[in-house]
Amino acid sequence: MLDRYARRRYVDVVVRAACVIATLIALIPLISVLYYVTRRGIGGINLAFFTELPKPVGESGGGMANAIQGTLKLVFLACVFGIPPGVMAGVYLAEFGESRFGKWVRFSADVMSGVPSITVGIFVYALVVLHEKHFSAFAGGVALAVLMLPTVTRTTEELLKLVPESLREAALGLGVPQWRATLRVMLRTAAPGIATGVMLAVARVAGETAPLLFTAFSNPFWSSGFDEPTASLPMNIYNYAVSPYEEWHRQAWSAALVLLLLVLLLNISARLLVRNRVGAR
Amino acid sequence: MSGASSQSKISRTNQRKGASGDDKSRWDEVSVSTLVPKMRTTDLHAYFGQAEVLKGISLQIAEKQVTAVIGPSGCGKSTFVRCLNRMHEVIPGARATGQVLLDKQDIYQGDVDAVRVRRRVGMVFQKPNPFPTMSIRDNVLAGLRLNGERPDDPDAVVEKMLQRVALWDEVKDILGRAGTGLSGGQQQRLCIARSLALEPEVLLMDEPCSALDPIATARVEELIHELRKSYTIVIVTHNMQQAARVANFTAFFYLGKLIEHDRTDVIFTRPKEQRTEDYITGRFG
């Protein structure tokens, strides 16, 4: 009997060690990416990077101020076009999702989340760019929003469903109309989770390059408003990386680092924003 | 012992008895037929889809008294209580027919707004459900705020409601803390305060103590005893001893029908129906 016990202890230790090792292996890509990008990119980070426009080939120096601004612009537009419809669709699915129509909506969202981003880019190209007869940040924002939409919808729906029905009942019991109970109680309770999901969607979308190829395109100068072709960090990384210039390669690494930090910042601020609503625990 | 001191003892006892509101001799004369009903149901039927869960319930709820609804699982007691504030129909596929009078008004009549009914007939649920995203203070005010009302002096409202549920002293320094940070019994009292903030006339309680430990239960029962002075209370409970402790009137439901409705002391000492007797003495199944 003691032998069996000892054997079980041994198996326990082995499996545990295997789990730890597996976790470490899984962390390797993450850590190595962070480390490598930081190492290669940190050298090019200086004030100029954030404030100056790109210089012509051959001249050293210059920065990616316009690309940074462009990415921010595009992300902003993507949020404006993608979050409200996505959240509302999610609310609809959570409330009425069992109807025939609801099942079709859910199916479409699932399918859309698998559509390649370049296809979305071409779609928006045909829809917006051809119509407007020029590239624009607006088109880029629309493309990114379409990419975000399924994720936001499904996240909202799933998180709303996780909110206990007892809260809705409590609200109804207080004489609150159904729609207000959903929005101000259920949605509010699910908000932290939804914010997280949205931020994940935004973070994914901020780094997309393919859809921007045909919509926002690129711009060596500042773009004003939302109606002109816009530079963006992912596009610049692509363009600079495939170029033969060493200087541009360095800048591409720095751009990658900045993009990484931007995504990190988005995540953290989203968490902080929602946590402060409840007060100290 | 001299005669004088025993005389004074007798007069002091009589004085004490007269001072309390519950004079035993007058209570004995009260019966179901003499009570003033705050709510009355007439031939109430309730359905979940095709299944008939309540089969013609005609029951009066006495004003400013506690009425307990007891019965085995599935007898329809929760459904009945949910019909009293039109929460039953919130469930998809659920409907009810018949009359439910609140004072003299039928709340199931076509043009009556269910939402308004729920302002007058509040509800407390089995599992305490304070809103997790709100502080204790905001929870108490939630009913008002969610309806777009802004009380002139919210702090006064919060204090008054928390005093009424005997929670003020325990939480007055932590009003900013999340509602879910309290113990189960405190959460339930908070939910009661939240309902009371809307100044309902009737308070429905669906097994309010099921999730609480005995001490918290005792406090909620004490609270019910206090609240009776100002509100009409209907409490669903599967704990018969609780019904015996807390309620003035008790209604026994079985398989969707009302079997017996009488003063609690009558139900628990000499019930008229054999099925009532069998249920409360444990001779069922």
Place this chain on the structure above:
Amino acid sequence: MNRRHTDREYEGELESLRERVLLMGAHVEEVLALAMRAYVDRNVLLARGTIELDSTIDQLELEIDEAAIQILARRQPVASDLRFITTTLKLVTDLERIGDLGVNICERVAELGADRSESPHDPIPRIADVAQGMVHDALDAFVAGDAVKANQVIDRDKAVDAYYAQLYPELLPRMMSNPNVVFESTRLLSIGKSLERLADHATNIAEMVVYMVKGQDVRHSGPASHQ
């Protein structure tokens, strides 16, 4: 009580309690029967022996009280069960007192010895008959849950009271005419008193049985309320 409790252990506890009450009742009836036989036969030995039986009765009272309180504490009985338990608690008090009164009678019989006056009419046996019958019927009513029978017992108390009231007027002339019979007559008065009180206790038992069966408290309300 035609259906059984779901909890069979509880059902068993109630059954056991009922059986013990019946046992106590049987002992009490036996004491009374023996006491009256000792009286009729003026059998001092029997009288003394009967006194010994009282300890069993007292012991049973203690056991029954204890068992009833246990059930109250652990089972929180309601309705008919509650009425049964409270009836039992009160009933055994009365039974125990009846046993003591039987002992009193035996003590008086022992004092009488072989003494028997030449008087033609002994008024005691007819009081004893009714009183013993009341005890017997009250216990039967308890077993059967028969409120009608119990009410009949309550009605018979009047007869006992009437017979007892006649006792003194009947014995007084005898005592006045013949001082030798004073000792005997006073003992007879005492026995008659014991029998009258015994009948009152039987009446109490019957009233409790009516409460147990119907939920009506008929004590202290006089004959008008009896149906």
